[in-house]
Amino acid sequence: MLLNLARRRRLLFVGGKGGVGKTVVASTIALTRAEEGTQVLVVSTDPAHNLGHLWNREVGDAITPLGPAGLFGMEIDPEHTTAEHLAEVRTRLERLVPAHLHSEVAKHLRLAKNAPGAFEAAILERIAVTVTEQLDHFDLIVFDTAPSGHTTRLVHLPEAMSAWTQGMLDRHSRAQRFTDAIRSLDEEDPGYRVIAGDEGSRSARDTEIRRVLLARQERFTRLRDLLRDRERTAFIAVLLGERLPALETVELAEQLRESGLAVSALVVNRRSPADAGELLAQRRAQEAEHIGYVTDHLPDLPLVEV
Incomplete structure (x- = not known):
């Protein structure tokens, strides 16, 4: 069932509570598809990276072969990604503001860097760039995501970032109208140059600001549309037959649904065998109760036990 899902999608997001085996599930799906002759990229967005440990090789921030033909991996480094993101923002801002404000840009x-949401915004930007740049090169991209809380914040961000960018565009348009009004003043007025600035540099800055904002909006809009496209994207929730993973799985599914997304399948990992003695049989019965809680709340989702 999972393979049929992976064969019909371009993007897979594997999520769930920390420690439930998301990396193993994501890598297993990716390996099987690669063995079928497709090009597959596994991307870890979890700060506690396990992809390199699982494949017994160095997997960093750049795309790395994982061994089998057609299978590649990448671990998004949150600190590096955040620093790189802010450095790019600084470079752009310094092109758009007067030199005497550069120190204020750096201070801000x-x-x-440590503001709430900075990490998620940087990771989201990297996911959007990865999807945009790599979807034409790979048949399938599998995202091994951070624990549930990070994942739900990430899936809410494309809509929020797109709306924020639209707000910036609207403000820029209002500022442009204000500048046009200033231009109607007498150019000999001492306040004219202070407010309106040099016409050539101002026009170039306006064009660059609008170009950057539109490109950013397009990137997040495309990611949002991809995440909501059930023909191209699927979310797989991994859990254990335990109370907390079961509760988090139901909560994750509800939060995704509120964002216009949907979990496509459930994977119960590390299921105790039925025929390995009384102790494991008792444990299996306890697991069944927690799995039952999930299926009661998510009755329409296919479930695989591993």
């Missing part, structure tokens, strides 16, 4: 970005 130093504070922004």
Whole structure:
């Protein structure tokens, strides 16, 4: 069932509570598809990376062969990604503001590095770039995501970031109208140059600002549309037959649904065998109760036990 799902999709997101085996499930799906002759990329967005450990090789921030033909991996480094993201923002801002404000830009970005949401915004940007740049090169991209809380924040961000960018575009348009009004003033007025600035540099800055904002909006809009496209994207929730993973799985599914997304399948990992003695039989019965809680709340989802 999971393979049929993977064969019909371009993007797979494997999520769930920390420690339930998301990396193993994501890698197993990716390996099987690669063995069928497709090009597959596994991307870890979890700060506690396990992809390299699982494949017994160095997997870093760049795309790396994992061994089998057609299978590649990448671990998104959150600190590196955040620093790179802020450095790019600083470079752009310094092109768009006067030189005497550059120190203020640097100060603001130093504070922004540790601001709430900075990590998720940087990771989201990297996911969007990866999807945009790599979807034409790979048949399937599998995202081994961070624990549930991070995942739900990430899936809410494309809509929020797109709306934020639209707000910036609207403000830019209003500022442009204000500048046009200033231009109607007497150019000999001392306040004209202070407010309107040099016409050539101002026009170039306006064009660059709008170009950057539109490109950013397009990137997040495309990612949002891909995440909501059930023909191209699927979310797989991994859990254990335990109370907390069961509760988090139901909560994750509900939060995704609120964002216009949907879990496509459930994987119960590390299921105790039925014929390996009384102790494991008792444990299996306890697991069945927690699995029953999930299936009661998510009755329409296919479930695989491993």
